[in-house]
Amino acid sequence: MNRIYMDYASTTPVDLEVAKVLKAHYEAPIDEKHEKALVERAKRTLKEMLNADLSSAIYFTATGTEANQAAIETLLKASGFEDPHLIVSSIEHPSVLRYAEAFEKAGGDVSYAPVTAEGYVAIEALKGLLKPTTAVVSMMLVNNEVGTVQPIEAVCELLKSRGVPLHVDAIQALGKIPIDVTRLDVDAMTFSAHKVYAPKGLGAIYMKAPNTYCPIVTPYTDNVPYIAAFESALMRSKPDCRAKMRRKKKALIEGLVNLDKGIRPIGDVDGDIGIVTFYFEGKTSDGLLINYDWKGVALSAGSACSSGAISASHVLRAMGLSEAEAKRCVRFSIGTPTTDEAIQHVVEATRAIMKG
Amino acid sequence: MERNNRVIVGMSGGVDSTVAAYQLKEMGYEVIGVNMRLWQDDFLEEEHFKRDGGCCSLSSVEDARRVCEKIGIPFYALDFKGVFKEKVVDYFIDAYHNAETPNPCIACNKYVKFEALLEKAHELGAYYVATGHYAKMGFDEALGRYVIRKSNAVKKDQTYALYNLTQEQIKHILMPLGEFESKEDVRAIAAKLDVQMSRKSDSQEICFVPDQDYVGFLKRNSDLKVAGGDFVGTDGEKLGEHQGIINYTIGQRKGLGVTFGKPMYVIDIDKATNEVVLGNNEDVHSETLYADEVNFIPFETLEGPYSCAAKVRYSAKEAPCTLYPEGAMVKVVFETPQRAVTPGQAVVFYKDDLLVGGGTIKRV
Numbered sequence: 001m002n003r004i005y006m007d008y009a010s011t012t013p014v015d016l017e018v019a020k021v022l023k024a025h026y027e028a029p030i031d032e033k034h035e036k037a038l039v040e041r042a043k044r045t046l047k048e049m050l051n052a053d054l055s056s057a058i059y060f061t062a063t064g065t066e067a068n069q070a071a072i073e074t075l076l077k078a079s080g081f082e083d084p085h086l087i088v089s090s091i092e093h094p095s096v097l098r099y100a101e102a103f104e105k106a107g108g109d110v111s112y113a114p115v116t117a118e119g120y121v122a123i124e125a126l127k128g129l130l131k132p133t134t135a136v137v138s139m140m141l142v143n144n145e146v147g148t149v150q151p152i153e154a155v156c157e158l159l160k161s162r163g164v165p166l167h168v169d170a171i172q173a174l175g176k177i178p179i180d181v182t183r184l185d186v187d188a189m190t191f192s193a194h195k196v197y198a199p200k201g202l203g204a205i206y207m208k209a210p211n212t213y214c215p216i217v218t219p220y221t222d223n224v225p226y227i228a229a230f231e232s233a234l235m236r237s238k239p240d241c242r243a244k245m246r247r248k249k250k251a252l253i254e255g256l257v258n259l260d261k262g263i264r265p266i267g268d269v270d271g272d273i274g275i276v277t278f279y280f281e282g283k284t285s286d287g288l289l290i291n292y293d294w295k296g297v298a299l300s301a302g303s304a305c306s307s308g309a310i311s312a313s314h315v316l317r318a319m320g321l322s323e324a325e326a327k328r329c330v331r332f333s334i335g336t337p338t339t340d341e342a343i344q345h346v347v348e349a350t351r352a353i354m355k356g
Numbered sequence: 357m358e359r360n361n362r363v364i365v366g367m368s369g370g371v372d373s374t375v376a377a378y379q380l381k382e383m384g385y386e387v388i389g390v391n392m393r394l395w396q397d398d399f400l401e402e403e404h405f406k407r408d409g410g411c412c413s414l415s416s417v418e419d420a421r422r423v424c425e426k427i428g429i430p431f432y433a434l435d436f437k438g439v440f441k442e443k444v445v446d447y448f449i450d451a452y453h454n455a456e457t458p459n460p461c462i463a464c465n466k467y468v469k470f471e472a473l474l475e476k477a478h479e480l481g482a483y484y485v486a487t488g489h490y491a492k493m494g495f496d497e498a499l500g501r502y503v504i505r506k507s508n509a510v511k512k513d514q515t516y517a518l519y520n521l522t523q524e525q526i527k528h529i530l531m532p533l534g535e536f537e538s539k540e541d542v543r544a545i546a547a548k549l550d551v552q553m554s555r556k557s558d559s560q561e562i563c564f565v566p567d568q569d570y571v572g573f574l575k576r577n578s579d580l581k582v583a584g585g586d587f588v589g590t591d592g593e594k595l596g597e598h599q600g601i602i603n604y605t606i607g608q609r610k611g612l613g614v615t616f617g618k619p620m621y622v623i624d625i626d627k628a629t630n631e632v633v634l635g636n637n638e639d640v641h642s643e644t645l646y647a648d649e650v651n652f653i654p655f656e657t658l659e660g661p662y663s664c665a666a667k668v669r670y671s672a673k674e675a676p677c678t679l680y681p682e683g684a685m686v687k688v689v690f691e692t693p694q695r696a697v698t699p700g701q702a703v704v705f706y707k708d709d710l711l712v713g714g715g716t717i718k719r720v
Binding site: 283287311323 | 434437480481
């Protein structure tokens with residue numbers, strides 16, 4: 001039986017055309033001048049895709065986690081405040097939350113912006129958290145568990161009026177929805193290659209101010225083959241897939257809900273981000289994951305902790321679910337290669353699992 | 357649920373659970389290994405790091421995963437931290453609040469290892485759960501009941517902490533190590549399997565208190581106030597000052613911090629007056645005790661006097677006694693007085709190799 005992969009928000013398979021680019025790089029002799037040119041070209045491709053000013057800076061990092069942490073740290077330091085205040089939303093990726101917690105533990109000033117029951121950052125509450133010393137607000141564009149597209153425009157508007165820099169974690173958004181950093185006027189944005197059908201092991205930071213010293217990433221040797229693969233993947237990403245993705249997501253949601261077994265979607269239900277979390281009445285996240293595994297379906301339930309056991313998702317908790325409710329939830333994420341048949345298979349697998 | 361061959365084995369990555377899983381696989385069961393995540397805090401991780409692992413450490417997940425790969429069975433890590441906190445850690449803290457000495461392993465077996473794990477097993481379509489405990493589980497035709505008998509490896513026997521299991525639970529539990537004659541035999545199989553075991557010592561007394569400093573644990577994890585008070589004699593006369601009642605347990609002689617010119621033992625802890633009562637060797641022995649939350653295995657309820665043997669703590673020797681029903685409690689009368697009978701600890705009953713049941717010691 002072919003296994004069905006429905007965990008694209010965790011990682012995506014490398015596009016075979018992208019793999020060819022990678023292979024060609026490993027086979028060619030090293031040509032440093034050519035490599036430098038390739039890196040610059042990839043930066044330009046990314047800037048164009050983001051509609052960024054060409055005077056802005058792109059830094060490559062080893063991972064998305066590193067990109068997020070370096071971007072926040074850079075903006076904190078650039079603020080010049082003696083005791084800079086950091087605001088992160090309560091549904092950020094663990095890479096951001098762990099950074100905030102470590103910063104707090106070391107005596108730093110941190111606030112966590114709450115979200116609505118639907119999984120959107122509450123603008124009014126965010127407004128109330130701002131201080132004269134707020135150095136950075138860090139917020140994701142697309143949530144990795146419930147697929148909500150955050151109201152970044154409204155956040156930008158609020159922050160610009162107060163002169164507060166914004167970092168946007170766009171790791172789940174890149175390649176899925178159009179991003180315009182100039183219109184949004186964000187100060188830093190971060191990306192990860194393995195979410196867009198390129199290899200694991202490459203992150204990227206966009207910095208509006210080109211001379212901001214990025215302390216963590218500056219001394220790197222560029223991972224040229226991955227950068228070229230990332231660029232290739234970006235050029236292959238098709239924004240016209242959004243209608244298809246919306247249709248597939250709808251099919252999955254309707255398929256599971258129509259089983260009439262107490263399954264309900266949480267978060268974004270009618271958008272075009274292929275991420276949706278479901279609540280399963282009478283089941284548990286880890287039991288479901290194992291049962292799906294046995295039925296040939298690979299899924300993820302919230303954020304797996306370092307041990308590989310499933311803890312209640314902090315995103316769902318922030319949206320007001322109780323610990324017990326959050327532990328009845330599982331995330332599904334579909335990607336460009338997901339077929340209608342795969343969705344039907346998952347619906348049938350779910351029917352069998354819910355039967356007992 | 358319908359009986360089937362699927363069994364969920366609780367794996368710590370250690371010798372016992374590894375061999376248990378291997379034996380079941382050899383017997384033809386469909387074996388699935390799981391590691392139960394029970395408790396995690398920075399202190400614990402640090403201690404485990406210093407002490408080469410332990411059953412709660414993160415490294416135990418990786419050990420278990422590796423072992424399952426080697427045996428050729430699927431492996432999953434499962435989160436039981438919520439139920440463990442509620443039923444084991446909170447109970448542990450509450451017991452000290454009540455000036456009792458808790459036995460968290462018994463609570464863990466009852467609520468977590470068997471109740472919660474069995475629920476999960478059923479969700480995964482498995483009829484059985486299994487562990488690497490040294491005990492024998494089976495159905496006794498003559499009694500018409502599921503029973504637990506002592507392990508053949510007498511020195512390793514772990515039935516003491518299993519007295520609380522219900523008929524429904526025992527029905528679904530397999531403990532293949534119960535038939536082994538010694539730990540050496542178990543080790544021999546592990547050696548044959550050629551899985552690298554970390555230099556792990558046998559599970560410690562309290563897995564979430566790796567340094568055995570339970571007072572430190574209580575200070576870190578509860579709002580328990582540790583106020584000093586008086587040591588008093590059996591006649592109420594003040595003998596000295598103590599460091600807070602949670603530091604003491606019945607029968608304790610060492611570490612009182614005061615010398616009296618003759619051996620003195622803790623014979624009672626009075627929560628109301630915050631006093632620790634000291635007495636001589638004779639005072640620390642009791643002929644009678646009352647236990648509540650009693651469970652019997654070969655029969656449902658105690659109808660009249662019942663002669664058997666009992667242990668008043670894990671390390672105590674079995675002693676002949678008679679049980680008497682006493683309302684919801686059981687009165688235990690020993691032939692010879694028992695040392696350091698401690699409220700909060702379990703008294704466990706045996707008839708030869710049969711585990712009769714047990715309860716929580718309420719008072720002497």
